[in-house]
Amino acid sequence: MNDKLLTKTKMSELVGWxxxxxxxxxxxFKEYIPTESSRNRVMYTMESLRIMTFLKKLNETGLxxxxxxxxxxxxxxxxxxxEELQLIEKHKVARGYKDYNEDIKDTIPSTxxxxxxxxxxLRDGSAYSASDITEKLVNSFKLSEEQxxxxxxxxxxxxxxxxxxxxxxxxxxxxxxxxxxxxxYQITNEGLELLNESKGEIKEEIEELEKVIDPLTIVKEKLDxxxxxxxxxxxxxxxxxxxxxxxxxxxxxxxVMGYGDGKVTQRTNDxxxxxxxxxxxxxxxxxxVQAKRYAANNSVGRDVVQSFSGAxxxxxxxxxxxxxxxxxxxxxxxxxxxxxxxxxxxxDGLELSKLMIDHNVGVDINHTFVVKTxxxxxxxxx
Numbered sequence: 439m440n441d442k443l444l445t446k447t448k449m450s451e452l453v454g455w456x457x458x459x460x461x462x463x464x465x466x467f468k469e470y471i472p473t474e475s476s477r478n479r480v481m482y483t484m485e486s487l488r489i490m491t492f493l494k495k496l497n498e499t500g501l502x503x504x505x506x507x508x509x510x511x512x513x514x515x516x517x518x519x520x521e522e523l524q525l526i527e528k529h530k531v532a533r534g535y536k537d538y539n540e541d542i543k544d545t546i547p548s549t550x551x552x553x554x555x556x557x558x559x560l561r562d563g564s565a566y567s568a569s570d571i572t573e574k575l576v577n578s579f580k581l582s583e584e585q586x587x588x589x590x591x592x593x594x595x596x597x598x599x600x601x602x603x604x605x606x607x608x609x610x611x612x613x614x615x616x617x618x619x620x621x622x623y624q625i626t627n628e629g630l631e632l633l634n635e636s637k638g639e640i641k642e643e644i645e646e647l648e649k650v651i652d653p654l655t656i657v658k659e660k661l662d663x664x665x666x667x668x669x670x671x672x673x674x675x676x677x678x679x680x681x682x683x684x685x686x687x688x689x690x691x692x693x694v695m696g697y698g699d700g701k702v703t704q705r706t707n708d709x710x711x712x713x714x715x716x717x718x719x720x721x722x723x724x725x726x727v728q729a730k731r732y733a734a735n736n737s738v739g740r741d742v743v744q745s746f747s748g749a750x751x752x753x754x755x756x757x758x759x760x761x762x763x764x765x766x767x768x769x770x771x772x773x774x775x776x777x778x779x780x781x782x783x784x785x786d787g788l789e790l791s792k793l794m795i796d797h798n799v800g801v802d803i804n805h806t807f808v809v810k811t812x813x814x815x816x817x818x819x820x
């Protein structure tokens with residue numbers, strides 16, 4: 439079975455994607471998907487099929503292509519089904535706690551509160567990976583899933599992990615810990631000495647450590663500012679385009695995001711539906727789209743969303759995406775959340791513009807910044 443070779447079309451069919459959608463995912467994740475040459479053709483293995491199926495499962499949890507890429511960069515590709523399930527469940531949970539909550543944020547340990555516990559975990563002199571240290575901190579502080587996974591209000595960073603990175607940077611910069619291998623750390627003699635200082639001296643040193651700022655944190659904050667400014671300007675452009683062009687943009691975005699092959703419906707007598715995304719080649723499972731190019735102050739209410747829901751019923755459809763350049767009222771959102779027989783996703787103007795940026799729709803790359811780090815493997819003996 440392992441030596442069976444598949445064409446790209448056949449592999450896409452087995453995964454449950456259309457040929458075009460499969461081609462897009464192969465292109466985006468080509469560095470992870472193995473190939474073999476057979477009679478001057480690029481063919482795919484059963485391992486390729488496993489990886490593509492795994493990517494589809496991640497996508498079905500709601501993760502986008504850029505988010506999946508970041509996960510694979512940070513955590514690597516699972517080697518078997520057990521690891522796949524663990525990764526999928528982990529990020530299912532992570533998305534469940536993405537909403538910002540000030541009360542939960544206030545219970546997450548600060549960088550100052552984590553400095554000494556971080557060093558204590560390394561007191562035995564052994565080298566530990568960053569992920570192992572993070573898990574030990576979670577257990578030490580008895581953090582709940584909400585505390586572990588709560589994200590900042592204005593960006594996608596997890597608060598706890600961001601603070602752990604700050605602690606690690608400060609301790610490393612002041613020579614209390616040493617990076618002995620890639621993302622692997624060990625306490626130094628200076629670190630051991632700090633643990634043996636008096637409470638007063640430790641408190642003073644923690645105050646100094648809290649002043650140390652990772653330059654990457656500053657860069658990221660500035661990049662977030664640039665992204666937010668770009669999102670605002672992009673949204674202004676969207677509100678000014680012709681409504682027909684807006685429908686084209688929306689369908690293109692959902693197609694690029696990997697949901698299937700999309701097309702705009704007929705411009706007249708569209709029965710309240712502006713576009714359709716075919717999730718499979720035969721169109722057995724479709725996502726219908728409603729796009730409203732509204733002014734910033736012209737909200738989308740429950741009645742409009744309810745009308746879209748009725749249009750879905752007319753098609754016997756279970757999935758819909760309603761996109762607007764304005765915003766949805768609370769009544770509209772609550773109505774969509776309570777639907778049981780079908781799923782309607784609501785995307786407001788700000789989210790729309792950020793999705794376009796993330797998926798390079800309607801934007802160009804202006805500058806690219808590369809941050810380099812040490813390749814520890816290079817310095818190892820052969």
